[in-house]
Amino acid sequence: MTSHLSAATIAAKFRAASRPLGLALGLFMALSAPPVAGAAPAETGGALPRAANGKPDFSGLWQALSTADWDLEPHHARKDAPPGLGVVVGGEIPYQTWAAEKRKENYEKRETLDPRNKCYLPGIPRATYSPYPFQIFQGDTHLTLLYEYAHTARTIYTNDTKHPSGHIDWWLGDSRGHWEGDKLVVDVVDFNDQTWFDHSGNFHSDALHVIENYSFIDPDHIRYEVTIEDPKVFTRPWTIDLVLYRHLEKNFQLLEYECYTFDYERFYP
Amino acid sequence: MSEHRIFALVAGVSLALSGAAFASEWTPKRLPDGQPDVQGFYRPEIAGTYSLVRPRRGVGIRDQEEYDKRKASNDLSKSRVVDPPDRLVPYQPWARDKQQALEASALNWTQPEHIDPQARCVPGGVTRTIFWTQDFEIRQYPGYVVFLDDQNHTSRTIPLDGRPHIPEKIKLWMADSRGHWEGATLVVDVTNDNAKHRLSNEGDFSSDKVHIVEKYIFTGPNSFRLEQRYEDPSVYTKPWTIASEFTRAHAKEPSYELWFNECQEGERDVENLYHGDKTKPY
Numbered sequence: 121m122t123s124h125l126s127a128a129t130i131a132a133k134f135r136a137a138s139r140p141l142g143l144a145l146g147l148f149m150a151l152s153a154p155p156v157a158g159a160a161p162a163e164t165g166g167a168l169p170r171a172a173n174g175k176p177d178f179s180g181l182w183q184a185l186s187t188a189d190w191d192l193e194p195h196h197a198r199k200d201a202p203p204g205l206g207v208v209v210g211g212e213i214p215y216q217t218w219a220a221e222k223r224k225e226n227y228e229k230r231e232t233l234d235p236r237n238k239c240y241l242p243g244i245p246r247a248t249y250s251p252y253p254f255q256i257f258q259g260d261t262h263l264t265l266l267y268e269y270a271h272t273a274r275t276i277y278t279n280d281t282k283h284p285s286g287h288i289d290w291w292l293g294d295s296r297g298h299w300e301g302d303k304l305v306v307d308v309v310d311f312n313d314q315t316w317f318d319h320s321g322n323f324h325s326d327a328l329h330v331i332e333n334y335s336f337i338d339p340d341h342i343r344y345e346v347t348i349e350d351p352k353v354f355t356r357p358w359t360i361d362l363v364l365y366r367h368l369e370k371n372f373q374l375l376e377y378e379c380y381t382f383d384y385e386r387f388y389p
Numbered sequence: 390m391s392e393h394r395i396f397a398l399v400a401g402v403s404l405a406l407s408g409a410a411f412a413s414e415w416t417p418k419r420l421p422d423g424q425p426d427v428q429g430f431y432r433p434e435i436a437g438t439y440s441l442v443r444p445r446r447g448v449g450i451r452d453q454e455e456y457d458k459r460k461a462s463n464d465l466s467k468s469r470v471v472d473p474p475d476r477l478v479p480y481q482p483w484a485r486d487k488q489q490a491l492e493a494s495a496l497n498w499t500q501p502e503h504i505d506p507q508a509r510c511v512p513g514g515v516t517r518t519i520f521w522t523q524d525f526e527i528r529q530y531p532g533y534v535v536f537l538d539d540q541n542h543t544s545r546t547i548p549l550d551g552r553p554h555i556p557e558k559i560k561l562w563m564a565d566s567r568g569h570w571e572g573a574t575l576v577v578d579v580t581n582d583n584a585k586h587r588l589s590n591e592g593d594f595s596s597d598k599v600h601i602v603e604k605y606i607f608t609g610p611n612s613f614r615l616e617q618r619y620e621d622p623s624v625y626t627k628p629w630t631i632a633s634e635f636t637r638a639h640a641k642e643p644s645y646e647l648w649f650n651e652c653q654e655g656e657r658d659v660e661n662l663y664h665g666d667k668t669k670p671y
Contacts, residue, residue, distance in 0.1 A: 172421055179530065240654045241542070255546065257530040264528055264535060266544050271512060271563075273542045273649055281644070291651055314654075371552045376561045380653045381511055381585075387502035388585040 168302070168336045171258055176302045176336055179258045181367040181374070184249035184344070188362060189236075191320040200231070201319060207249075209359040213322060219353045226321025234319050239270055239379035241291035243315030244308050244330055245346045245360070247272050253367055255374055263297070263304075268374045276306050283309055289326060291315060306332040317348075325352040340366040415609045417573050422531040424549070425573050427607050430526050430638040430645065433615075435467070438513070438521045439590045441631065442468040442477060469631040471616075478593060478619075479626045491592025506586055510652035512543045512562035514586040515579055515601060516617055516631070524638070526647045534568055534575060542649040547577055554580050560597050562586060575605040596623045611637035 169177040187195075187204030193213060194206035215223055226233055236242060242250050252268040261279040266272070276295040283294050289312040297306040308330040316323050329349040337343050342364040349357040417425035435444040442465050445456045458464070468476035480488055494503035507513060513521055522538035529535070536545040547568040555565050560583035568577040579601035587594050599621040606614045613635050620628040639645040 241651060257528065257533060257535060259528065259530060264530075264537070266535070266546060271541065271543050273537060273544050275647065277646070291654060292649075373548070373555070374546065375555070375559065376512075376563065378512065378562055381509070381562070384501060384506075384509060385585060387500075387504075388506055 166339065169339055171260070173260055175258075175299055176304070177258055178256045178263065178304065178334060178336075178342065181253050181255050181372050182342065182364040183253040183367060184251075184362055185365055186249055186362050188249040188360070189246065189251050189318055192318050192322055192360060193320070195320070207360045207362045209361055214355045214358055216353060216355055219323075223321050223323060226316070226323055228321075230319055230321050233316075233321070235315055236319060240314065241272055242267075242269060243291060243311065243317075244274070244293050244295070245332060245344075245348075246315065246317055247274070247292065248332075248344060248346075248364070249362060252377055253372075253374060266374060269377050270379060271376065276304075278304075283307070287326065293328070293330065302335060304332075304334040306330075306334070308332065323353070324348070324350045327352045337363065340368065342366075415573055415607060417607060417610070420529055420531075424529055424534070424570060425607060426529065427573075427575075427605075427613070428527055428529050429640075430524060430647075431613065431635040432525070432638045433520050434634045434636070435469075436520060438507070438517045438588075441589045441591070441593050442470055444469055444520075469633055470629055471632045472630040473627065479629050481624060481626055484594075484624045488592045488594060491587065491594065492590075493592075495590060495592060505590055507590075510541055511586055512541060514562065514582060514584075514588070515545065515564055515566070515603065516588055517586060518543055518545075518563070519615070520633070523650070524647055537647055537649075539647055539650045541652045547575075554578075557581070560584075564601070573607040575603075575607075577603040577605070579603060594624070595619060595621045598623050611640060 169179070171177040171179075186207060187202045188207045190201035191204060192206060192208050194211055195201065195204055197203040231237060236246075236250075241247075247254070247265075247267050247269070250267070250269050254265055254267040257264040257266075261277065263276040263278065265274040265276065267274075272292070274292050274295060276297045278297045278299070280298070281296060283296055288294065288310040290310050291312060291314065293308040294310040295306050295308045297304055299305070309328075311324070311326055311328040311330075313324065313326040327350050331347040331349075333343075333345040335343050343361070344364050345359060345361050347357050347359050348354070417427065420426045435446055437444060437446055439445050439448075439456070443456055443459045444467055445452050459467070465476040470476045470478060473479055478488075494500075495505045498504050507517070507521075512518065518538050518540070519525055519536070522540040522543070524539040526537045527534060528537060532548065532550050534547040534549065536547070538544065543563065545563055545566055547566040549568050549570070551569070552567065554567060557580075559565075559581055561581050562583055562585065564579045564583075565581035566577050566579050568575055570576075582595065582597060582599050582601070584595050584597040584599060599619060601620075602618045604614075604616045606616070608614055614632060615635060616630055616632045618628055618630045619625065
């Protein structure tokens with residue numbers, strides 16, 4: 121089972137982030153391969169998919185099968201949400217007192233206040249468990265993540281670069297990743313305070329600091345553990361733990377969920 | 390493939406206009422999966438989507454004067470349309486009327502449908518996006534070419550594995566792309582366009598039956614020529630082709646990163662078009 125990440129562990133992860141990666145770039149030139157090998161069908165069972173540089177290869181189409189987008193915490197069904205056991209390790213989000221009040225208020229006004237209902241960019245980690253598929257493209261120096269929801273797009277740099285200086289307000293933050301063995305650890309900061317974690321009013325400030333951990337359970341499942349820190353809102357860091365499932369349908373691809381256009385598409389027949 | 394041959398002839402005619410060779414002589418580096426390595430940032434020779442036939446770079450007074458002059462004198466020498474030879478989009482008569490009405494109403498709007506959808510932050514489709522975005526980056530992965538645009542965080546995923554297009558019923562803002570490499574030329578077949586975006590501020594449009602064939606002809610390590618052939622018998626009298634040269638951007642900044650721009654998140658331009666008059670629908 122998932123262990124809760126202590127502050128010391130988090131600090132260790134930061135130190136690790138500055139370690140040179142020592143990538144064996146471009147040494148595995150399979151020049152005998154036919155021009156454009158095409159997207160190989162996803163493996164089912166057996167060894168983990170690996171990139172030419174030996175790292176686990178998360179390329180593919182993924183989706184969470186979880187009700188986390190509606191409510192991270194354990195919840196029974198309601199008119200606007202399917203039920204769920206919750207994905208917060210320990211069950212509850214450790215809000216400061218004022219923040220627990222604000223969360224309650226958010227919940228009451230969720231239909232109008234949830235940024236998802238305005239089709240804004242969903243923030244991280246919500247993009248991952250929004251109920252839409254997303255695609256990971258993995259390169260040696262970065263990963264590109266494209267999401268069906270609102271053309272959300274994100275780069276996770278794995279080239280040993282650091283976050284840009286200064287605080288920048290971004291909907292998706294700034295993502296810098298590194299490998300710890302077969303685990304991809306991504307440090308995300310520079311958020312704005314506009315996104316919610318779910319449709320139940322769980323929120324954060326611009327001091328949000330997200331640490332994502334991606335690791336294969338088997339070739340078609342990723343364990344996605346995320347530690348969330350925000351000293352302005354929570355009493356301590358907390359963790360969510362969920363599973364990402366690989367889409368195995370033949371020729372599966374992302375379509376578009378361009379939700380902000382629905383209201384005026386009628387003007388452009 | 391005969392369609393490609395016809396296209397090659399058409400493109401050949403356009404050589405005189407740009408001086409670019411149709412077939413690239415350049416031998417690119419190869420990626421492990423065999424693709425030519427063309428990754429990086431590129432910019433069109435004239436950025437901006439104000440007009441297909443009188444493209445202009447900016448919105449300043451001098452740009453406006455120059456544009457007005459070309460319009461008044463019917464100067465199409467810079468038209469992106471390289472075929473047909475008259476450099477105009479070959480609209481059917483009803484479609485020309487519609488294009489002109491859209492152009493006029495976009496500048497003097499009174500109804501929601503008059504507003505150029507670009508002002509609403511919609512994805513601009515395959516033509517408008519590549520000419521409009523500030524930063525455009527090509528990334529390549531085994532079996533895929535991915536286009537990323539900073540404006541509106543738009544992207545295109547181009548599978549290279551020969552899979553069929555998605556069902557015709559499905560229409561997408563950024564359409565559905567299937568690509569393959571012919572030497573150093575990326576050929577992309579584009580269908581399933583919802584055609585709700587326009588092709589320019591001048592009201593140029595297609596229908597959702599449009600079929601676009603794109604050629605990204607990489608002519609060297611730092612340049613490509615884009616040709617897009619539009620075919621839509623429901624709107625045009627014949628197919629037509631636009632072409633533009635692109636050159637590498639940020640070449641001397643190896644650490645330059647694509648930072649996506651938001652648009653509709655907090656977008657207020659459309660409201661401003663109504664000067665705060667909330668009684669008007671938008």
